[in-house]
Amino acid sequence: IGAVKWKNGEIVGTFETLLKPTTPMGAEVIGIHGITNEMVESAPSISEKIAEFYEFIKDAVVVAHHAPFDLGFVAHEFEKAGLPLPTVPALCTSLLSRNLFLESENHRLQTLIKFFNLPQGTAHRALDDTKACLEVGLRCLEKTGTDADLKEAFAAQGGLISWQRFSMKALDEKPAMKTMKQAIAEQKIVEMNYGSTLASATKRKIHPHGLVRSLDGDFVMAYDEKEQRSKRYYVEKIQGAEIV
Numbered sequence: 001i002g003a004v005k006w007k008n009g010e011i012v013g014t015f016e017t018l019l020k021p022t023t024p025m026g027a028e029v030i031g032i033h034g035i036t037n038e039m040v041e042s043a044p045s046i047s048e049k050i051a052e053f054y055e056f057i058k059d060a061v062v063v064a065h066h067a068p069f070d071l072g073f074v075a076h077e078f079e080k081a082g083l084p085l086p087t088v089p090a091l092c093t094s095l096l097s098r099n100l101f102l103e104s105e106n107h108r109l110q111t112l113i114k115f116f117n118l119p120q121g122t123a124h125r126a127l128d129d130t131k132a133c134l135e136v137g138l139r140c141l142e143k144t145g146t147d148a149d150l151k152e153a154f155a156a157q158g159g160l161i162s163w164q165r166f167s168m169k170a171l172d173e174k175p176a177m178k179t180m181k182q183a184i185a186e187q188k189i190v191e192m193n194y195g196s197t198l199a200s201a202t203k204r205k206i207h208p209h210g211l212v213r214s215l216d217g218d219f220v221m222a223y224d225e226k227e228q229r230s231k232r233y234y235v236e237k238i239q240g241a242e243i244v
Contacts, residue, residue, distance in 0.1 A: 001049070002126025003056060006134055015056045016127045018043040033125060050077045058086055061150065063137045065109045065129070067092035067161050072213045075166040085163040093133055095157040096140035112136050166213045176241040177211075180220055183243050184208050190222075192241035194233060201239045 005013035018035065020043040030036055053074075064070045067090045075085055097107045104115045109132060113120060118135050121128030141148065144156050154160050164170070171177040176192065183190045190208055195201030206222035209230075218235040 001046075001053060002128075002130045003053070004127070004130050004134055005056065005060065011131075011134075013056070014127065015053060017049055019046050019049065020044065035125075046077055047081065050081050051083065054078060054081070054083050059088065060086075061088055062086070062090040063093060063133060064090065065093045065133045065136070067094070068166070068215050071161065071163060071166045075163055075213075076168050079167065079169055085167060087163070089154060089160040089162050091137060091153060092157055092161055093136045093140060096153075097136060099156055099158065100140050100143040109133065109136070161215075165215070168211065168213065171211070171213075171218070171235070174235070174238075176238045177235065179241040179243060180208050180211060180238070183241075184211060186243075188243045189225075190241050191244045192233070193239040194237055195239060196237060198239045201237075204233075205244070206233065 001019060002016040003014070004011050005015075018040050020040045022045075024037050025035075025040075062071075071090060078085055093109075093112075094107055097104060097112055101107075101112075101115070105111055109129060112118075113132050113136070116136065116139055118132055121132060140156070141153060144152055148156075168181070171181070180190065182188070187207075187209075189205060191203060191205050193201035194204050205225045206220075207225070208220050208222040210221035212219055212221065219232040220235065220238070221230060222233055223230045
């Protein structure tokens with residue numbers, strides 16, 4: 001995990017640490033970033049570093065590439081640590097660049113680095129990617145106009161990206177989600193009613209293994225016993241659930 005703090009035209013602080021994952025990384029993941037299981041063997045866990053990271057970013061406007069994805073995971077870790085979610089909305093350089101630089105071949109971070117002729121660094125390494133994200137973000141903000149404020153920047157990305165939108169605790173208002181979260185934690189099987197309405201819902205037996213908050217719709221990742229495959233089940237269609 002990595003971050004840089006930018007103020008008055010310069011980087012005034014950095015945060016970087018390797019983290020030990022809860023399960024060993026597979027070859028495909030290692031191939032993406034080049035970090036091996038041996039390299040993180042003695043690294044701290046996310047729970048050991050999350051408070052320090054929180055102190056680094058709190059009260060700041062967080063800028064990230066694919067910010068909704070990152071906020072979904074980080075917000076969950078903040079809540080697990082008993083930390084209040086930041087109140088300042090985030091900026092997403094992916095969304096900003098899609099709206100402001102249509103001429104770019106695509107809007108992946110590595111493509112934008114080449115598009116803006118930025119220093120390459122090491123792809124998929126936290127601090128280098130963070131510095132690249134900062135530079136992409138600055139170019140996006142320049143495109144919105146020299147007199148633009150945060151309100152205009154949020155509008156340029158299509159609206160606010162609020163930390164509260166990714167709160168896992170907020171899902172507890174729906175009883176079925178409490179059941180899902182318990183089943184995920186205890187690795188239990190769930191029988192649920194799934195459909196657009198209670199009347200049209202059908203019973204499904206699933207093994208839930210993840211809950212994702214997304215701007216495109218919150219969903220549970222689960223293995224479906226009948227279909228024998230993992231798939232998404234959207235929260236808005238889960239009419240009821242119980243552990244079996």
